[in-house]
Each structure stands twice: as C-alpha cells, then as structure tokens.
Amino acid sequence: MAWARFGAMTAYDPAEVVTDIDRIDGGFWAVVIDFESTMTAIRFTHRGRRTMTRPPGDRPWTPLDQQWRTSLDHQAYVGGVTRIRELIAAGEVYQVNLCRILSHDLPDDAYLPALARLLRRGNPAPYEALIHAPELGVDIVCASPERYLWRGGERVVSSPIKGTAVTAAEMLPKDYAENVMIADLVRNDLQHVCEPGSVVVEDLCGVEAHPGLVHLVTNVAGRLRRGVSWRDVLDASFPPGSVSGAPKSSALTTITALEPVPRGPYCGAIGWIDADRGEAELAVGIRTFWATQAYGRRVLNFGAGAGITWGSDPEAEWQETQLKARRLIGLASGGVAP
Numbered sequence: 001m002a003w004a005r006f007g008a009m010t011a012y013d014p015a016e017v018v019t020d021i022d023r024i025d026g027g028f029w030a031v032v033i034d035f036e037s038t039m040t041a042i043r044f045t046h047r048g049r050r051t052m053t054r055p056p057g058d059r060p061w062t063p064l065d066q067q068w069r070t071s072l073d074h075q076a077y078v079g080g081v082t083r084i085r086e087l088i089a090a091g092e093v094y095q096v097n098l099c100r101i102l103s104h105d106l107p108d109d110a111y112l113p114a115l116a117r118l119l120r121r122g123n124p125a126p127y128e129a130l131i132h133a134p135e136l137g138v139d140i141v142c143a144s145p146e147r148y149l150w151r152g153g154e155r156v157v158s159s160p161i162k163g164t165a166v167t168a169a170e171m172l173p174k175d176y177a178e179n180v181m182i183a184d185l186v187r188n189d190l191q192h193v194c195e196p197g198s199v200v201v202e203d204l205c206g207v208e209a210h211p212g213l214v215h216l217v218t219n220v221a222g223r224l225r226r227g228v229s230w231r232d233v234l235d236a237s238f239p240p241g242s243v244s245g246a247p248k249s250s251a252l253t254t255i256t257a258l259e260p261v262p263r264g265p266y267c268g269a270i271g272w273i274d275a276d277r278g279e280a281e282l283a284v285g286i287r288t289f290w291a292t293q294a295y296g297r298r299v300l301n302f303g304a305g306a307g308i309t310w311g312s313d314p315e316a317e318w319q320e321t322q323l324k325a326r327r328l329i330g331l332a333s334g335g336v337a338p
Contacts, residue, residue, distance in 0.1 A: 002133035004030040004044065005116070006272050006281070011044035017136050018043075021231045029273045030131050031282065032138055035239050035263035040138050041273070042131070061114035063334025064104045064300065071261045072100035074318055080258045081314035087254060088310045095181055096245040096254045099305030100321060101261055102329065106291055106298040115289060115332060116141040122331045123211045127283035129270050139291040142270045143328060144283035145210050146217075148240045149233070149269070151280040154224045156194070156233070157202075158186050160242035161284075162307055163216030164320055168207045174311035175216055179205050182307070183218040185241040185248065192236040194222030212327045230273065230280075240284045243267035243305065265290050266303030287328055302329060 003012040011030055018024065018041050024031075029041045072080060077100060084096045116130040125143040132139055147159040162182045163175030183201060190199045199222035208217045224233070244267075245251025271282035285303075292299050304321040306312075330336030 002042065002136055004042070004129070004131045004133070004272075006030075006129050008049055009047060009272075010049065011047040011272070013045035014133065014136065015043045015045050017041065021234060022229075024230055024273055024275050026275050029275065030133075030138075031269065031271055031273055032131060032140060032265050032285075033234070033238065033269040033282075034265055035243070035267040035285070037238065040136070042133055042136060042138065059109070059111050059114060061118050061332075062107065062110065064106070064332055065334070066104060068102045068104050068302075068329060068333075070100050070102050071259070072098075077318050077321070078314040081308050081312055081317050083258060084254060084308040085310060085312060085314075093250040093254055094246045095178060095307055095309050096251045097243045097267070097305050097307050098255070098317070099243070099259060099263060099267060099303055101263065101266065102302045102304065102325060104300050104332075106300040108298055110291075110298070110300070112139050112141050112289070112291060118331050119143045119328065122336060123287070123327055125210070125287060127271070127281070129283060131270070134291070140265055140270060141289045142283060142285060143287040144270065144285065145208065145215060146240075146242065146284040146286055147281070148271075148284045149237065149280060149282045151224075151233070151278065153278050154226075155221065156190065156224055157219055157221045158190065158237065158240075159217055159219045160186050160240065161208075161215045161217050162242055163205070164213055164306075164324065166213055166323070168214050171207075171214075171216065172311075174309055176205055177311070178307050178309050179216045179218055181246055181309075182241050183220055185246045186218075186220045186237070189237040189241060190220060190222045193224055193228045193232050195225055198223040213323060230275075238269065239267060240269070242307070243284060243286065245307070263303060264292070264301065266301070267305070287324070289328070289332065300332070302332075
C-alpha cells in the first residue's frame with residue numbers, strides 16, 4: 001500500500017506516477033527529485049490528517065548492526081577538500097558542497113515507516129516526510145531541517161542552510177561568510193522567475209537549533225512573474241544552492257569530478273505540490289534515508305556533506321560530516337535512544 005506523510009498531513013490512494021514536471025497540471029503530488037534531476041511524482045487521490053503511522057502490516061524497526069560503508073573514506077574526503085581549495089585558489093569556483101553516501105545492507109522485510117516513527121521521536125524536523133511506495137520505486141524517510149522551496153500562489157520562499165556547529169558560540173566567521181554567499185546565489189536564482197525588485201532577504205543568518213546541533217538559516221523570498229510554470233521555477237533554482245555551490249555550474253562540474261557515486265535523493269528535493277491550489281513545500285533532501293536495490297540486495301542509504309570554502313580546514317570538514325550523520329545513523333543503528 002503506497003502512502004505518504006508530510007508533517008501531520010497524510011496522502012493515500014495513489015492514482016498515477018509521472019517523471020515529467022510538465023505532467024503535474026492538477027491534483028496533489030508527492031515529489032522526489034534526485035540531485036541529478038530525475039523526478040518521480042505520485043498523484044494521490046486523497047489527503048488530509050488521517051493517521052496512518054501504523055497501517056496494516058506494520059512492524060517495528062530492527063536496528064542495523066553492521067558497519068556502514070561510505071563512498072568517500074576519510075582520506076578521500078580530506079583529499080577532496082584539498083582539491084576544492086586548490087580550485088578556489090585558481091579562481092575556478094568559490095564554494096563547493098562535498099558529499100559522501102553512507103550505505104548499509106537492509107533486510108528484505110525492513111519497513112521504512114517504522115524508521116520514520118523512530119526519527120519523529122528522536123530527531124523531530126520541520127520538513128519531515130515519508131513516501132512509502134516501494135512498488136513505485138520510492139521508499140524514503142526524510143528528517144530535513146531545510147526548506148528548498150515553499151510556494152503559496154505567487155509568493156515563493158527559499159531558506160538555505162549554511163553553517164553547522166554544536167552550539168551557536170562555535171560558529172566560525174567562515175560559516176557566516178558561506179551563508180551570505182549562498183543566500184546571494186539563491187537570490188540570483190529566484191530573480192530569473194520573480195517580478196523585478198521583488199526578491200528580498202527577509203532574515204539573514206538566523207540561528208536555528210536542531211537535535212544535537214545548530215544551523216545558520218537565511219530566508220529569501222520573491223513574487224513570481226505571471227505565467228511562470230513549475231518547470232520554470234525548478235529550472236531556475238535546482239539543484240539547491242546550499243548543497244551545490246557557487247558559481248553553481250562550476251560547483252556541479254567539481255562535484256561530478258570528486259564524488260564517485262550519484263547522490264540520488266540526497267541533496268535533491270522531497271515534498272509535495274498541490275497543483276490545484278498553486279502551493280508547494282519542497283525540502284532539501286538532507287538528513288534522509290532511502291532504500292534501493294544494488295547487486296541483488298536491498299540497501300539503505302544516507303548522505304552527509306559540508307560546504308567547502310577557501311577558509312575550510314579539511315579535517316574539520318570531515319568532522320562536520322560525522323556530526324551531521326551521527327544522530328540519525330545512531331537512531332537507525334540502535335546506538336542512540338529516541
């Protein structure tokens with residue numbers, strides 16, 4: 001049974017699946033866009049506050065007890081940070097988000113909605129989401145703290161996160177500078193689809209507390225031009241600037257060169273679009289688990305990354321990825337109590 005949940009809202013009874021944003025012309029859709037821009041959108045017939053946290057066939061989550069694999073080990077990640085700093089020194093890029101994908105074999109009967117319940121108790125997040133539709137190729141649990149795009153009619157808001165520490169007092173000047181740089185990138189992205197002069201920074205470098213860490217968050221808002229389509233908005237702003245870099249085109253080239261595996265839903269977009277009302281809320285796909293099939297076995301994946309600037313210390317950036325992964329990996333593995 002395919003269903004989805006976004007905060008307190010549940011959607012059920014899937015009607016169709018599309019992979020083309022132009023096909024979203026009516027109805028309520030659960031949407032996943034991979035970092036590489038592949039989209040899966042599921043239109044659900046019903047949605048509301050119906051509780052489906054324990055649907056028929058529910059079972060508890062069994063902690064994962066093996067070693068997690070990583071696409072970039074410590075040496076490779078530190079080397080990647082060093083390479084990015086070389087490119088910055090050469091003037092080819094200003095900032096790049098360098099990520100690694102962690103993975104763990106998953107029993108065939110592992111039930112991701114049970115993991116979602118665990119995360120709701122142990123790591124509540126403002127943009128939590130669950131899309132459980134394995135028969136349609138989507139099985140995702142998201143505990144994202146970051147809003148990629150909110151739309152209400154003609155108003156759009158993006159809230160990039162840059163800057164992560166255990167406490168606000170531990171934020172470095174590099175964190176604030178990075179946040180301002182990415183906020184400017186997001187502002188430029190939105191200007192392509194918004195009315196001239198309407199794009200504004202409403203909050204700059206606000207401190208938000210989340211379980212185990214704090215982030216710097218900036219809100220960038222604008223008013224869409226008349227006739228702008230969903231495709232126009234995504235073409236202008238995707239992938240999110242906070243998880244790619246600046247300039248975005250150069251950062252994406254660097255990411256392709258340094259990261260050995262695709263990111264998939266990690267750093268993409270996860271959320272919903274109500275095409276009837278002209279509304280949407282899409283989170284940046286961070287703090288996210290997703291199940292895949294690889295080499296005949298089921299695998300659970302999780303991503304972690306850090307924004308690299310000239311002021312980055314390679315070892316500190318590796319430790320930032322450890323910090324971002326520690327609590328959620330611990331919840332999934334039974335090492336952290338919910």
